[in-house]
Amino acid sequence: MNAKNLFASTAILALLTSSVAFASDNQNKAQRFKAELTALNSSGVVAEVKLKLRDDKLNVKIEASGLEPGRIHPQHIHGHDDASINADCPTLIADVDGDNLVSVTEGLPNYGPIVLPLTPFDLVDDEGNLYYRTSISIDPSQLQALHNRAxxxxxxxxxxxxxxxxxxxxxxxxSND
Ligand SMILES: [Cu+2]
Structure with missing residues (x-):
């Protein structure tokens, strides 16, 4: 290898090394999100949800009260197919059929379809409380724009x-950074 080639390969090596370092910096930075949930359909449920996304791991913490004891309560990240649209929460105005309830489909214009189920769904204790921790392996491209989700x-x-x-x-x- 002559001096010119040696210089070129050293330069390329330096470039590669710096881009690898940059990529791993990015990968290791956790993104944190938080949601304060308020009741729908006069359920009396309140909940706090914290998410931490790092690489392909999503850590989920949910603390909820006022749930129906002994039941499984499905819990999801919802959002619009166009991730730039901010998902929000419906009010009784969303009740189209006039039964005084906002059904799951009547709420879709607000919160959009399911982006990710937060599974496993655990049974709620006898007092109607849920204290939930889980870690989900995900494809990070599934979870873009979490700040626009509900x-x-x-x-x-x-x-x-x-x-x-x-x-x-x-x-x-x-965002809860
Ligand atoms: Cu849902």
């Missing part, structure tokens, strides 16, 4: 019938 919890009895899909709490995710 968390929705579901499941409540109406006139003695449990409706697992009925929205009971909702909150917008905000």
């Amino acid at each position: 968390i929705v919890m579901h499941g409540m009895s109406v006139n003695g019938t449990y409706i697992p899909s009925l929205p009971i709490a909702c909150g917008q995710l905000k």
